[in-house]
Amino acid sequence: MTTHSSFNKDLLVALAGLAILVAIPFFSPGRVALDFVIxxxxxxLFATSLNILVGYGGMVSFGHAMFFGGGAYAxxxxMQKGGASIPVAILGAVLFCAxxxxxxxxxxxxLKEIYFSFLTLAFQMLIHSIIIxxxxxxxxxxxxxxxIPRVWGxxxxxxxxxxxxFSCVLGVVCLFLMRYILQSPFGYTLRMVRDNADRAQFLGINVWRVRxxxxxxxxxxxxxxxVIMALFVSGAYPEFSYWTMSGEAVFMIMMGGLHTFIGPVVGAGLxxxxxxxxxxxxxxxxLALGIIVLFFALGLKRGMTDFVVQIYQSLSRKGARP
Structure with missing residues (x-):
């Protein structure tokens, strides 16, 4: 469960990461680095949110892009037709997707396993059809x-x-909140449901509600x-909610690693x-991207961060031996 010390540690890591990101424009004033980080x-955020389902919940969703696109369109x-301010529009987009x-x-x-996956894909295609x-x-x-109007005061x-x-602050805050939630009793309950739903239900946990x-x-x-992507491109497009976008999020998790919290962010960057x-x-x-994905899937057999963590743990065990 989340302890006071682990909370402080995560908060310090988040603040340190944010400080580094805020300093980047002073050392690299060109647009390339700024656009990349945005x-x-x-x-x-998109990939890490999907990993709540895949890595922590054991639920592989093929339709997660409907919420990425839904947030952008909402x-x-x-902003366009409602005349809302930026904070109100962000809150409205989150409530809509909730x-x-x-x-x-x-x-x-x-539903379980493949039935869950394909039903999410079906709903995602429905949302995409409505947008079109x-x-x-x-x-x-x-x-x-x-x-999209992008001026507020x-x-x-x-x-x-x-x-x-703005994107750095919003991204770090959301990542910190996800980390906090996943390290809370709810996060550990979600892991228990993932590992053995029948045992969790026997212990009195409402499995359906947790999922x-x-x-x-x-x-x-x-x-x-x-929302961040909509601000970046000053609009929203059907591709945001297409099934290929969901596939890219799965690739990000595969490349970065689903057993470490920061893995999906690393995978998104890769x-x-x-x-x-x-x-x-x-x-x-x-073809080229397929070969790269196969390298991670068949070569490393895990994401980059999972691979690094495994190597580190292996070296630590060897160093601990007399």
């Missing part, structure tokens, strides 16, 4: 046109440096990733780097 904040529409997660999760978490066909509201396959998120700092709460939490944090390099060097994007 996208990393969005995709890192935020954009509240309700969406409750409705969809209430149905999906009753409801042209008067969403703009159809063209996405939200006209841009003295906060001008149209400025890339301001957006960078549903995890589904809603994952939905909310994924929506924040969508996938972004690989995508940027591959698109510049070859036209066979899918």
């Amino acid at each position: 996208r990393l904040a969005a995709f890192g 935020f954009g529409l509240l 309700v969406l997660g409750f409705v969809i999760g209430s149905i999906c978490v009753r 066909t409801w042209t008067s509201l969403t703009g159809g396959d063209q996405g939200l046109m006209g841009g 003295s906060l001008n998120l149209a400025d890339v440096q301001t957006l960078y700092w 549903l709460y995890a589904f809603i939490l994952a939905s909310c944090f994924a929506s924040v990733g969508g 996938l972004m780097i690989f995508n940027d390099i591959i698109t510049r060097t070859t036209e066979y994007h899918g």
Whole structure:
């Protein structure tokens, strides 16, 4: 369970990480590094929120992008057509995805393994179809046109440096909250349900409720990733909620590692780097990326952080021997 010392340790790590990120523009003023970190904040939250289900809950979702895209569209529409301020629009996007997660999760978490996975995919395709066909509201396959207002008082998120700092703060805060939740009694209960649902139910735990709460939490944090991406591109597009986006989140977890908390963020960074390099060097994007994924799946047989942790533990055991 979460102790006072572990909370302080996680808080110090979060503050140190935030301090490093805030300092980056002073050493690398170009847009390349800033744009990369902004996208990393969005995709890192997206992948880490999915890992609440996959790594901690044992529920592999193939449709998590519906909350990433749903958060982007809800935020954009509240800003464009609702005239809401940035904080109100962010809160509205999170609440929208919380309700969406409750409705969809209430149905999906009753099923197990592959049935759960494909039902989430079915709902995701339904949401994507609604976005495509409801042209008067969403703009159809063209996405939200006209841009999103990104000024709130003295906060001008149209400025890339301001957006960078805003994304860093929002990303670190959300990661810290996820870490805190997963280290709480609820997080350990979720692990128990993952490892042995029958035993957890025998002990009096409502398995359906625990899984549903995890589904809603994952939905909310994924929506924040969508908000950051919507601010970055000043709009929202159907690709945000397409099944390939869900697949990329699974790849991020596979590459980074699902047994360490920071693994999905590392995987998001790796996938972004690989995508940027591959698109510049070859036209066979899918083939090259497939080979890289196979290397992680068949070569390392685990994510990067899981591999590093295993090596470290192995060396520590050898050093402890007399």
